[in-house]
Amino acid sequence: MPDLGFTDLILGFLLLITPVVYFHELGHYWVARKAGVVVDVFSIGFGPEIYGWTAKTGTRWRISAIPLGGYVKMRGDDDAASTPSETGEGVVGSFSNAGLYWRMAIVAAGPIANFILGILLFAIVYMSVGKQVIPAVIGDVIPNMPAASAGLKPGDKVVEIDGIGIRDFKDMRGLVLESPNKTINFIIERDGRNLSLNITPAAQFNEQLQIDIGILGVKSPPVGEFQRLGPSAAIMAGASDAFHMSIVILRSLARAVTGNMQQGEVGGPVRIAEISGAVLNQGIVPFILLTAVISINLGLINLLPIPALDGGHLTFFMLEALRGKPLPLGFQAALMRGGIAILMGLTLFLVVIDVVRLFQ
Numbered sequence: 193m194p195d196l197g198f199t200d201l202i203l204g205f206l207l208l209i210t211p212v213v214y215f216h217e218l219g220h221y222w223v224a225r226k227a228g229v230v231v232d233v234f235s236i237g238f239g240p241e242i243y244g245w246t247a248k249t250g251t252r253w254r255i256s257a258i259p260l261g262g263y264v265k266m267r268g269d270d271d272a273a274s275t276p277s278e279t280g281e282g283v284v285g286s287f288s289n290a291g292l293y294w295r296m297a298i299v300a301a302g303p304i305a306n307f308i309l310g311i312l313l314f315a316i317v318y319m320s321v322g323k324q325v326i327p328a329v330i331g332d333v334i335p336n337m338p339a340a341s342a343g344l345k346p347g348d349k350v351v352e353i354d355g356i357g358i359r360d361f362k363d364m365r366g367l368v369l370e371s372p373n374k375t376i377n378f379i380i381e382r383d384g385r386n387l388s389l390n391i392t393p394a395a396q397f398n399e400q401l402q403i404d405i406g407i408l409g410v411k412s413p414p415v416g417e418f419q420r421l422g423p424s425a426a427i428m429a430g431a432s433d434a435f436h437m438s439i440v441i442l443r444s445l446a447r448a449v450t451g452n453m454q455q456g457e458v459g460g461p462v463r464i465a466e467i468s469g470a471v472l473n474q475g476i477v478p479f480i481l482l483t484a485v486i487s488i489n490l491g492l493i494n495l496l497p498i499p500a501l502d503g504g505h506l507t508f509f510m511l512e513a514l515r516g517k518p519l520p521l522g523f524q525a526a527l528m529r530g531g532i533a534i535l536m537g538l539t540l541f542l543v544v545i546d547v548v549r550l551f552q
Contacts, residue, residue: 204468205461206259207479210236212306212487213262216494219305220264220298225249227294230285233265260461260539266298292509299505306491307434313484314430315423321477322418323429326361330410337409342391344380344410351386352379356439359432361412366440368393370447372406402549434488441492460542463549499531 213236221231230250235241237256244254256262268286283289287298317323328350333340350358353367354376367376372395380387393406421429464486471482497507504527512518 200469200473201462201465204470204472204479205465207472208464208468208483208486209259209261212309212483212490213237215305215309215487216302216490217262217264219301219303219308221251223294223298223301224264224266224287227290227298228285229287229290229294229298230267231264232267232269233263235265236262238263292512296506296509299502299509302502303491303494306487306494310437310484310488310491311427311430311434313480313487314433315421315426317477317480317484318421318426318429319423320420322420323426324415324418326412326415328358328361328364329413331413332411334409334411337407338391338394339409342378342389344378344389344391344408345382347382349381350378351381353377359436363436368406368408370406370440370443372396372404374406430484434484437485437488438492441489445496460539460546462543462546466546498535499527500535501531504528504531 217234217236221234224231232250233252233254235254235256237259238261239256239258241254241256244252246252266287268283268288287295290298330339330344330346330348330350332346333344350364352358353364356363356367358364358367371393373392375390375392378389378391380389391408393408395404396407397403398405468479468482471478494501495503495506497503508519508524518524
């Protein structure tokens with residue numbers, strides 16, 4: 193990373209996280225209003241209010257002091273995490289008084305809004321600047337490297353890696369980078385037929401990322417020019433990128449669960465600020481693309497079945513649909529508060545790691 197000042201970190205972080213959080217909460221807000229649920233507070237950030245106003249609908253729109261997220265607090269909620277309250281039952285306009293499927297739609301709308309934002313940002317770049325597609329074809333093979341040892345040849349087209357379809361050279365590179373010293377299966381097309389090759393990328397330490405990355409030992413074919421896409425093609429390309437990015441994120445989460453994630457892959461708010469500040473200095477287009485990536489990350493992470501996240505709420509509602517009645521409110525509230533405590537502890541842990549890494 194280049195040397196960044198405090199202003200670069202703060203500005204990059206705020207410009208990145210504010211629209212991502214706003215669209216997430218806007219998804220909740222919009223569907224809640226459609227369902228007839230009253231939204232008491234729409235907040236960007238947590239903690240004390242810095243600036244706010246009250247709309248004619250009764251919603252208090254506010255910007256709060258701690259810019260690490262945001263929330264919408266609906267009528268009948270106990271807190272910003274939408275912990276259910278017994279006082280909200282039967283109250284007109286309360287979240288708990290809405291139908292089950294409306295409640296599921298309200299909760300799911302936040303992550304969906306993040307996916308929509310990510311796809312739209314990708315599409316805007318592809319329509320204005322263009323998209324560069326490098327075919328997943330081996331241009332050259334470097335001697336005495338894993339690709340050469342495994343039998344890859346120039347002209348081979350990579351079709352799949354570990355069962356994941358490969359669209360272009362970027363997809364292949366991403367899966368190789370995350371697999372140092374790990375054997376992965378390649379399906380390649382050569383002379384009109386498919387072949388299966390097991391290749392173990394070599395490990396190389398990356399100073400910028402502070403992690404080991406996989407090295408295959410191949411070069412791409414000659415790079416073509418950027419091509420501007422029409423609106424429909426750009427949206428389709430953005431949706432495809434969002435889908436493949438979700439697969440990469442899920443693979444990263446699987447590594448974290450199994451204990452195979454490297455320390456350099458772990459980062460919190462400070463790490464995001466560092467990256468956003470560096471990318472902002474590179475130009476507006478890289479920053480827009482980073483915002484799309486973070487938005488898709490936030491949408492997917494929020495779907496995890498963890499209490500206090502949207503996925504936790506959806507899990508409760510799915511159990512309610514199966515049981516024919518909701519889980520006891522006290523039980524839900526206890527799980528929600530436990531989830532909040534875990535998330536706050538994890539955030540603090542990541543901040544400490546980020547700060548220690550910066551000083552090192």
